[in-house]
Amino acid sequence: MTVTVRVPGSLKQWFGGRDEAFCEGGTLGECIDQLDQRFPGIRDRLLSEEGRLGAVLIFLNGENVSKLDGLATAVRDGDEIGLIPFAAGG
Amino acid sequence: MIIDDPRSKFIFLYHPLVLMGRSYTVYQGREMTNGEVLEYWGKWIVLGDRPSLDDLAEKLDPFVENKEIPCIKYDRSPPRGLGVQECVMMVYCDRRNRDEVWKILARFGIKLKAWVTERDTMEMWLPGGLLLERWMSAQGYDEATRNAVREDAGKRLNHIFDHPEEIFKSWEQ
Numbered sequence: 001m002t003v004t005v006r007v008p009g010s011l012k013q014w015f016g017g018r019d020e021a022f023c024e025g026g027t028l029g030e031c032i033d034q035l036d037q038r039f040p041g042i043r044d045r046l047l048s049e050e051g052r053l054g055a056v057l058i059f060l061n062g063e064n065v066s067k068l069d070g071l072a073t074a075v076r077d078g079d080e081i082g083l084i085p086f087a088a089g090g
Numbered sequence: 091m092i093i094d095d096p097r098s099k100f101i102f103l104y105h106p107l108v109l110m111g112r113s114y115t116v117y118q119g120r121e122m123t124n125g126e127v128l129e130y131w132g133k134w135i136v137l138g139d140r141p142s143l144d145d146l147a148e149k150l151d152p153f154v155e156n157k158e159i160p161c162i163k164y165d166r167s168p169p170r171g172l173g174v175q176e177c178v179m180m181v182y183c184d185r186r187n188r189d190e191v192w193k194i195l196a197r198f199g200i201k202l203k204a205w206v207t208e209r210d211t212m213e214m215w216l217p218g219g220l221l222l223e224r225w226m227s228a229q230g231y232d233e234a235t236r237n238a239v240r241e242d243a244g245k246r247l248n249h250i251f252d253h254p255e256e257i258f259k260s261w262e263q
Contacts, residue, residue, distance in 0.1 A: 006202040008137035010175035020201075062134075062192070062203035064210070082202045087172035088135055089206040090214045090221040 001077040003031055008084060011056075015039055023081075028060065029071035031081065046083065047071075057089045058082070064089075092151055096166075103147055103154045103162035114161035115258045117184045125254025132207040133180040134192060136200055140167070143179050149198050150181070159183060159191055171228030172221065180206075212251075217244045 005021045007014060015021040016039065023038075025031035036043040048054050058065045059082040065073050075081070093102040108114050113121045115131055122131065136146065143164050153159045164179035183191045188205060214221040217240035226236050250258070 008176055008202060009139070010137065057204065057206070059204045062205045064204075064206065080203060082204045084135055084137060084202070084204050085174045087169065087174050087221055087224065088137060088176075088178045089204075090172070090211050 003075050003077075003079045003081060005031075005035065005081045005083065007082075008088075010085070011083060014042055014045055025075060027071065028058070028065055028073045028075060028081070031075055032071070054086070056086055057084050059084075091155070092147055099166050100163045101144075101147065101166055103151055103159075105154055105157060105160075108161070113258065113260075114182070115260070116160055117186070121257050122184075123254060124250045124256050124258050127258040128209045128212075128250065128254070130185045131182065131258075132185055132188070132205055132210075133182045134188065134195055134200075135204040135206055136164075136179040136181065136195065137174075137176040137202070138179070140165075140177050143177050146179065146198060146200075150194070153194055158194065172224055212247050215243055216247050217241075219243075 001024050002022050003024065005015070005023060007019055007021075009019065012019050021035065021039070023031045023034045025034055032043055032046055046056055046058065053066050053070055060068060060073055060075065061080055062082070065071075091104060091106055093104060104114060105112075115122045115127055117126065117130065136143070138146070147162065147164065150159060150162060154162060159181060161182040162179060163182075165177035168175055168177050181191060181195060185205075185207070192203065213219060216222065222240070222243055226239055231239065
């Protein structure tokens with residue numbers, strides 16, 4: 001089961017200079033944990049100090065995950081996670 | 091048509107009717123109320139450098155002209171004061187049409203799919219909202235100016251929340 005993570009150019013350095021990465025997991029939180037193993041520190045970039053959403057905007061198939069189930073949002077094979085700077089949503 | 095006025099920090103793509111006083115917040119030919127905008131209006135977010143967004147704007151303009159896309163705006167330069175290093179393009183539409191608009195964007199190679207509702211954006215710019223506070227810090231405003239800005243933002247935005255039946259009116263940007 002593979003989930004694609006996409007980032008804009010300004011965040012490519014988070015993923016070794018690439019604008020997409022791949023991960024696996026049953027939930028968004030599990031995907032972030034797995035990404036953090038491959039790209040150490042990514043969890044701190046994506047989540048607040050308290051481990052909550054809000055440091056960047058995270059989308060699952062285009063939908064803001066804060067309107068879904070947050071880190072508990074279920075992900076499925078072929079899903080796409082998008083990350084953009086928080087302020088870009090305003 | 092592309093409206094590139096150097097006095098604005100944004101470059102806009104509108105249908106010419108908007109310049110004749112018609113609203114761009116339209117669904118099925120009817121101007122939307124504040125309540126409808128809060129419920130349905132939003133935008134697909136596209137990030138990129140200025141040349142790439144200029145190029146994309148040229149390609150999307152025909153879709154604005156034929157009313158498949160209601161309105162687009164994008165940054166003249168990256169809003170670094172808000173912590174964003176790229177220009178941001180906002181492709182506006184009603185949620186009920188967003189899949190059709192996304193297909194147009196995907197046709198031009200856009201892959202990162204990010205839908206932000208206008209309600210969410212307005213909440214970020216309300217007094218105490220993260221973006222309003224961050225923007226005022228970047229401007230270096232003193233506390234008196236901050237309070238005046240908060241009051242103005244609150245007055246404008248709360249009017250929209252408090253009067254859902256009125257036709258939505260945007261403000262100069």
